[in-house]
Amino acid sequence: MGKSIAVENLRAWYGDQLTLKGIDMELEANRATAIIGPSGCGKSTFIRCLNRLHETVPHSRVEGEIRLGDEDLYRMDPVDVRRVVGMVFQKANPFPMMSIFDNVALALRLNGIRRKRELFERVEKSLRMAALWDEVKDRLRDPATALSGGQQQRLCIARALAMEPDVLLMDEPTSALDPGSTLRVEELIEALKSSYTIVIVTHNMQQAARVADRTAFFLNGELIEYGDTATLFTKPADPRTEAYVTGRFG
């Protein structure tokens, strides 16, 4: 089941460069939240703080507080955080030396699921959730790299779902996909959001409008506006938001 995320005065640095300048934001459980904003405004940095991936970058630093449900994210072991906060990257990154099956099964195995039957069931379930099962069920032993870009991205989603996370972060998951694959991923998000907290970064405002319940507009490392997707796109409160969503800059 999804968990809510409460971000308080989050600041993030790359070296000396302050990239997130104090973000306050509540992400609701079992909802899809879109993050929009011009390139370089800190969208990726923001969601990489939510699974503590930001701190793996050399010379990076984070301050502030993030609560996941009622736990302090920065008091947890980062490895544990990433088991409950899954992530899908902009560039599909299935493990290239592994089969389709093993891509999904690897993390399960490492979590102690050894029995063949259970493993298979979990893999199948994840692949079905990612709407990939029918396309790969006869070729589970093929290398993951034999899949198309869109299939690879859905494999990455299946891989993240296999861990049964509470939160799913998606950083421009469809930016490298064709319209057909994009549609399938969007349908997927639609189907998943009743049971996961989804945060999706996107440059595609139609996409945000289609899949997200709430949308946040970032600019220069600050959260400018955050609210109902429909409201943010039709009646933005801030002129900068309006300029962005009407395509006048960014």
Add this chain to the structure above:
Amino acid sequence: MGMRTMKRMPANAKIANRLFVAAAGLSASSPILFLLLITGIVLVQSIPALRWMGWHFLTGITWNMGSVYGAMTVKNGVTAPAGASYGALPFIVGTLASSAIALVIAIPISLGTAMILAYRVRGVVKSALSIVVELLAGVPSVVLGLWGVVVLAPWVSSALGPFLTHFGPAIPFLKGPVGTGMGLLTSGLVLALMVIPIITATTRDLLERVPLHYREGGVALGMTNWEVVRHICLPHIRDGMIGSIALGWGRAMGETMAVLMVSGSAVNMLPHNLYSPISTMAAVIADQLDSAMTDASHMAVHALSALALVLLMLTLLTNLAARLLVNRSRGSRRIDLGVRV
């Protein structure tokens, strides 16, 4: 008409290209020519010894020049001093065993060091550690040998060896006596020290080249650093690592000076435990060449050539095996792209 002449390649460009292709071809084939030449010479030099001993050259245990100043005997059409016998098995075993020990020790240490260098440390610490590894690669083997004699062998004899004998009941090869410390284990340790920098440097470079987004993919799934290295990076660098291990193995089998100094120079015996004196093929060749020259029948020199031939073959075989392993994993999935010149 004018346009057509413009488009044709000028004659000197054509000649230059032909020269380039010829020169490149010549340089590319020179390693093969060298290898064939060396193998040929060693092979020709070995033949009398191989005829004298037959297969017993590989299975015999006694290495003896016979009475060099006594009567000559003729066997299988070749002449040698009476009593001459060249059984290389102890040296073959010594070479394989000491280099295997070296690899068993060196592989995990190199992998760990490479992992730390590639992923854990940064800045000054990283360059300092890298320099240390490179310096280690540059230590002359005779210096390592000296250190082996003065420091390592006494330590093996008084501390490491006695400790390992506790496992004797489980693994008979670890049973004592430990002896002087000059022998198989110390040779393996010294060789490990020579192999570690080779494998570490390659592995570090390979690890650094694993694309970040694959590693992040693993990290984002909640894998620990070690799990990421083990399950994502290692499969990625497997081919390169096999190559560097083969390279290190070749180095360990061919190493002469340091081993000669710490091996205990066993003759006519197979190692009976981890601490026995041994000899390796390379060490014996270097050690005995001088006295072999005194054999008027030249059989002793031929025998050493045959030893060199075996060493050469073993080294080539390990490299070939590495190549096969690499190719098998590659299968038909990958197609090399590129422009052929």
